[in-house]
Amino acid sequence: xxxxxxxxxxxxxxxxxxxxxxxxxxQGLRVVQLEAGPEIGPGHFDATKNPRQTEINLWQRAKATAxxxxxQARAAFFDGRMRRLFVSDRQNPYSTPPDAPxxxxxxxxxxxxxxxxxxxxxxxxxxxxxxQSRTGKGVDWPIDYRELEPFYEEVERVLELYGQVEGAxxxxxxxxxxxxxxxEAERLFKQAVETRWPERRVVTWRYLGPEPTRVLKPMxxxxxxxxxxxxxxxxxxxxxxxxxxxxxxxxxxxxARTGQVETLRARSVVVCASPIESVRLLLNSASPxxxxxxxNSSGTLGRYFMDQIPVVAAGVFPATRGASTADTAPADPFYxxxxxxxxxxxxxxxxxxxxxxxAFQGTVGRNQSPASRPSRFSFFGFSAMEPDADNRITLDxxxxxxxxxxxxxxxxKMGAMDAQTARQAMAALEETVEGAGCEVEFVGSPLxxxxxxRGAYPDADWFSRTAFRALFRRTIAMGxxxxxxxxxxxxxxxTNSVLDGLNRSWDVPNLLVTxxxxxxxxxxxxxxxxIMAMTVRACRHLASQLKEGRL
Numbered sequence: 001x002x003x004x005x006x007x008x009x010x011x012x013x014x015x016x017x018x019x020x021x022x023x024x025x026x027q028g029l030r031v032v033q034l035e036a037g038p039e040i041g042p043g044h045f046d047a048t049k050n051p052r053q054t055e056i057n058l059w060q061r062a063k064a065t066a067x068x069x070x071x072q073a074r075a076a077f078f079d080g081r082m083r084r085l086f087v088s089d090r091q092n093p094y095s096t097p098p099d100a101p102x103x104x105x106x107x108x109x110x111x112x113x114x115x116x117x118x119x120x121x122x123x124x125x126x127x128x129x130x131x132q133s134r135t136g137k138g139v140d141w142p143i144d145y146r147e148l149e150p151f152y153e154e155v156e157r158v159l160e161l162y163g164q165v166e167g168a169x170x171x172x173x174x175x176x177x178x179x180x181x182x183x184e185a186e187r188l189f190k191q192a193v194e195t196r197w198p199e200r201r202v203v204t205w206r207y208l209g210p211e212p213t214r215v216l217k218p219m220x221x222x223x224x225x226x227x228x229x230x231x232x233x234x235x236x237x238x239x240x241x242x243x244x245x246x247x248x249x250x251x252x253x254x255x256a257r258t259g260q261v262e263t264l265r266a267r268s269v270v271v272c273a274s275p276i277e278s279v280r281l282l283l284n285s286a287s288p289x290x291x292x293x294x295x296n297s298s299g300t301l302g303r304y305f306m307d308q309i310p311v312v313a314a315g316v317f318p319a320t321r322g323a324s325t326a327d328t329a330p331a332d333p334f335y336x337x338x339x340x341x342x343x344x345x346x347x348x349x350x351x352x353x354x355x356x357x358x359a360f361q362g363t364v365g366r367n368q369s370p371a372s373r374p375s376r377f378s379f380f381g382f383s384a385m386e387p388d389a390d391n392r393i394t395l396d397x398x399x400x401x402x403x404x405x406x407x408x409x410x411x412x413k414m415g416a417m418d419a420q421t422a423r424q425a426m427a428a429l430e431e432t433v434e435g436a437g438c439e440v441e442f443v444g445s446p447l448x449x450x451x452x453x454r455g456a457y458p459d460a461d462w463f464s465r466t467a468f469r470a471l472f473r474r475t476i477a478m479g480x481x482x483x484x485x486x487x488x489x490x491x492x493x494x495t496n497s498v499l500d501g502l503n504r505s506w507d508v509p510n511l512l513v514t515x516x517x518x519x520x521x522x523x524x525x526x527x528x529x530x531i532m533a534m535t536v537r538a539c540r541h542l543a544s545q546l547k548e549g550r551l
Contacts, residue, residue, distance in 0.1 A: 014112025037108030185365025245289025311381030
């Protein structure tokens with residue numbers, strides 16, 4: 001056991017972990033951060049080794065599958081040039097029920113999935129936080145938009161987002177340091193949609209620009225403080241508590257390269273490992289005081305696990321030809337240009353709240369088609385999933401990973417209400433794009449693929465098109481949205497939740513969980529900005545409690 005006792009131990013270095021480290025060190029605390037994977041930098045993003053990307057990416061996916069990434073290769077936006085930023089599925093297995101496949105897309109390296117997400121950062125609204133109050137479905141969060149708004153603003157100022165003021169009530173504007181733009185095709189599409197349906201807004205992406213150092217600013221700030229120690233290739237296997245079981249005192253960790261086990265000590269523990277890993281860790285931290293898992297007196301740990309229901313569509317927009325990027329961010333040799341459009345929740349009759357538990361993110365005229373051909377469009381939709389106690393993460397009793405830790409068993413199955421929501425989302429997306437003058441080639445969801453007109457990817461070769469059809473339901477399955485939430489949800493009472501409204505464990509108050517496992521609902525937009533804002537809020541309160549001697 002190391003003699004050093006840190007003020008806080010942060011587990012994970014992605015969206016939540018980076019802001020946890022920044023906030024806690026800014027408050028003067030000594031922090032140790034665990035990252036299960038290696039340190040990486042600019043040398044790991046060699047653009048000269050990038051394979052050329054195609055629409056279907058069949059051969060890149062096949063190569064990754066042969067090399068041990070059969071699950072990761074199914075990610076909807078998988079690109080062979082980023083293969084090393086996804087885990088090996090052979091070394092990091094998990095299990096699912098036969099009738100409920102789930103795609104667990106993840107990365108183990110400094111920064112986690114911040115290297116592979118679309119860099120889109122949008123705020124949620126009370127349509128998400130107050131689902132029960134709004135629709136009578138799901139559950140309400142113990143916090144609302146008003147409480148998170150100042151923390152959204154702080155995070156946006158740190159990250160210096162691209163965007164533009166739109167005034168869409170169902171997707172609040174952020175604070176922008178740079179302006180984003182639409183392509184000509186997107187401007188025409190926006191005009192067509194908003195003219196026909198004023199309640200359906202089309203807005204620009206709000207996104208994070210490329211980072212040449214490959215280290216996000218919150219991590220750079222934390223490192224510059226001199227109060228952060230990072231332990232790479234270090235896996236947290238258990239969170240440890242004192243003899244009373246009511247106070248976290250550190251973690252048992254495993255060196256990913258050597259297998260050596262040691263204990264790190266801290267006055268508080270902040271879990272930021274992403275929902276499945278965080279829940280797995282807490283379940284594996286069972287002890288005589290916590291026999292069913294740490295922080296599980298409610299019996300809800302692992303339960304109410306969700307992802308957003310994916311919906312996809314693609315085709316052509318004959319009103320324009322060719323393509324452009326319209327990306328105002330500096331060019332990045334490794335990543336493709338950013339930018340595009342959102343169709344947030346449709347605006348309700350009151351002009352302030354939304355209708356429809358779905359939203360869409362896409363591009364029009366940002367493809368690589370020849371200038372002589374109509375511009376292409378593609379959309380990826382996100383629909384809300386109903387919280388269900390039977391959708392849960394448990395520990396597989398028979399299998400362990402290469403480090404001897406039980407693997408997670410993931411059940412995330414669509415129910416009847418979820419299927420209805422998916423159908424509504426597909427119908428709304430199809431109606432909107434066709435009403436704007438687009439020609440749909442396919443639309444689909446976990447319920448299946450529906451081809452129209454010339455069919456999916458009409459310009460691709462016969463073999464690739466056949467493979468796309470055959471593999472569609474394995475690729476657009478639950479998990480494909482990569483917006484998983486829940487499993488350690490926050491709530492208003494300790495009887496039906498794992499965390500309180502400040503992300504603290506009801507059972508162990510100096511144990512926090514600030515990644516999306518704390519979410520009480522799935523929402524219909526990207527989770528990353530909300531994770532970051534929630535983490536700043538929770539860690540600021542933790543730091544105050546520690547400095548005042550209340551923990």
